[in-house]
Amino acid sequence: MTGLFPRTRAEVAPGAVHVPEWLSAERQRELVGVCREWARGPVPLRHTRLPNGGAMSVRTCCLGWHWQPYRYSRTADDVNGARVAAFPQWLVELGRSAVAEAYGDAGAYAPDAALVNFYDGAARMGMHQDKEERSAAPVVSLSLGDTCVFRFGNTEGRGRPWTDVELVSGDLFVFGGPSRFAYHGVPKVLPSTGEPELGLSGGRLNITLRETGLG
Secondary structure: OOOOOOOOOEEEEOOEEEEOOOOOHHHHHHHHHHHHHHHOOOOOOEEEEOOOOOEEEEEEEEEOOEEEOOEEEOEOOOOOOOEOEOOOHHHHHHHHHHHHHHHOOOOOOOOOEEEEEEEOOOOOEEEEOOOOOOOOOOEEEEEEEOEEEEEEOOOOOOOOOOEEEEEOOOOEEEEOHHHOOOOEEEEEEEOOOOOHHHOOOOOEEEEEEEOOOOO
């Protein structure tokens, strides 16, 4: 339990499910450790460059497929040309467990790409859709470290209506079905809210799992 009152599972929108405290403290520490390994490469953690020349405040590394605005490739042609790290089978199983937790059944869910995002205290993520995938399978989001405000909107545009949800370390958020292409973002990270025992000295890690449909 985090804070004075237990946080309860909630369906934020049809197909969008928030499960607090889904990851155990031990599993969170394990994930922080592997995120450190992934951040070293073969394609290291970096600020993604946008087509307009700007750079995202979040730092990202990828597994399975490399994402850059606005496509996937096997090699990081916008960084160092290296092939991204393979997507491990244990992460496939974790994604299937997450979808089963959210919906009661994982179906044929088979994620093959992960974006690992690191937010320092000043990083933000603007409202956007995850729509480069050819699959409409759910997106799985795992939070580690500092708490953030996660803004979950609608499928029509970046404006209201939206719902702000606090995602705490260990929380699971899955969105699929009618909400698969909803706009979402992170307007704020709450510094120094993560547990020191996690082994992350400040900031927030977010692991998002996707099924690209690229084969």
